[in-house]
Amino acid sequence: MTWLRVPGADDDKRSMGVLGVVTGSERYPGAAVLGVEAAWRTGIGYVRLWAPRRVQDLVLARRPETVCHAMDETSGSVDAWLLGSGQDARERDPALRALLLEALGSGAPCIVDAGALDLVRGHAGPTVITPHEGELMRLLGLRQRPFDRAAGAARIAAELDAVVVAKGAPTHVVAPGGAAVSLEARTHRLATAGTGDVLAGVLGALVAGSAAFAAAGDSLASMATEAVELHGEAAGMAAADGRPITALDLAEQLPAAVADRLSR
Ligand SMILES: NC(=O)C1=CN([C@@H]2O[C@H](COP(=O)(O)OP(=O)(O)OC[C@H]3O[C@@H](n4cnc5c(N)ncnc54)[C@H](OP(=O)(O)O)[C@@H]3O)[C@@H](O)[C@H]2O)[C@@H](O)CC1
Numbered sequence: 001m002t003w004l005r006v007p008g009a010d011d012d013k014r015s016m017g018v019l020g021v022v023t024g025s026e027r028y029p030g031a032a033v034l035g036v037e038a039a040w041r042t043g044i045g046y047v048r049l050w051a052p053r054r055v056q057d058l059v060l061a062r063r064p065e066t067v068c069h070a071m072d073e074t075s076g077s078v079d080a081w082l083l084g085s086g087q088d089a090r091e092r093d094p095a096l097r098a099l100l101l102e103a104l105g106s107g108a109p110c111i112v113d114a115g116a117l118d119l120v121r122g123h124a125g126p127t128v129i130t131p132h133e134g135e136l137m138r139l140l141g142l143r144q145r146p147f148d149r150a151a152g153a154a155r156i157a158a159e160l161d162a163v164v165v166a167k168g169a170p171t172h173v174v175a176p177g178g179a180a181v182s183l184e185a186r187t188h189r190l191a192t193a194g195t196g197d198v199l200a201g202v203l204g205a206l207v208a209g210s211a212a213f214a215a216a217g218d219s220l221a222s223m224a225t226e227a228v229e230l231h232g233e234a235a236g237m238a239a240a241d242g243r244p245i246t247a248l249d250l251a252e253q254l255p256a257a258v259a260d261r262l263s264r
């Protein structure tokens with residue numbers, strides 16, 4: 001079973017999924033580059049990015065096929081939203097807040113990361129959140145380690161009615177109803193900055209590509225599981241022979257990981 005889409009004669013760029021992305025900031029522009037790169041490399045048809053000009057310029061330098069919008073442009077049509085990577089809620093301006101709330105309230109599927117996690121309670125559509133351990137602690141109101149990440153993820157999934165991807169080693173994917181899987185990546189070389197931003201982009205591509213025919217419920221947890229698997233497989237390829245990897249190395253291996261999965 002795979003959520004990866006292979007285009008056919010009847011497909012076009014829009015039918016392959018339109019992902020709306022609101023990520024990056026003046027402080028963390030690179031997170032937008034990484035997420036957008038990962039979405040393209042996973043096989044999405046169309047990526048639309050809302051971001052400050054500097055972030056747009058950096059994304060376009062790497063991925064000129066991305067369609068960029070100013071923060072005050074109306075949202076238009078997207079199949080799914082990717083929100084929050086490379087943002088800090090404490091530094092959020094009113095335009096960004098309005099855009100995030102509009103996306104979360106739109107009813108479209110949302111992937112919510114990092115600096116948008118504090119707004120997730122306003123979500124109207126099927127939603128996945130991707131907290132790392134520190135972000136999960138914040139959502140749980142915990143101040144001290146150790147704690148049970150799997151149990152914490154299950155509590156938050158039920159409370160928020162959202163799929164939780166609790167990143168780490170292992171990564172726990174928990175559906176709101178409690179169904180859970182734990183996934184070990186092929187390599188611990190993932191312990192490097194920006195690899196979570198890449199995961200969010202992979203997930204965005206899978207959800208946007210699949211939203212037309214499967215929006216909600218268990219499907220979303222299954223998409224999240226496949227995204228974590230693909231991410232771990234691409235990492236294994238990038239880290240062949242134990243070599244160090246950067247987040248972009250990982251993103252560059254995504255097409256090979258996709259092809260490998262489709263050939264099985
Ligand atoms: N190139 C770019 O643009 C990049 C941009 N990025 C963006 O940067 C933003 C900030 O994200 P962030 O993760 O660096 O810090 P933040 O969310 O403030 O949390 C830190 C607190 O959580 C805790 N903590 C516990 N476990 C942890 C874990 N596994 N990983 C990290 N922290 C963990 C830790 O506690 P400690 O372990 O120190 O006790 C600390 O208290 C975010 O928008 C992200 O998308 C990054 O993706 C990098 C590349």
Ligand SMILES: Nc1ncnc2c1ncn2[C@@H]1O[C@H](COP(=O)(O)OP(=O)(O)O)[C@@H](O)[C@H]1O
Pocket residue numbers: 132167168169170171185187188189190191192193194195196197198199
């Ligand atoms: N030791 C490890 N072994 C395997 N995977 C890891 C390890 N440390 C981190 N990861 C994975 O790397 C990614 C890091 O994401 P995150 O903490 O959000 O970093 P960033 O915000 O810098 O992108 C997650 O997918 C996480 O599961």
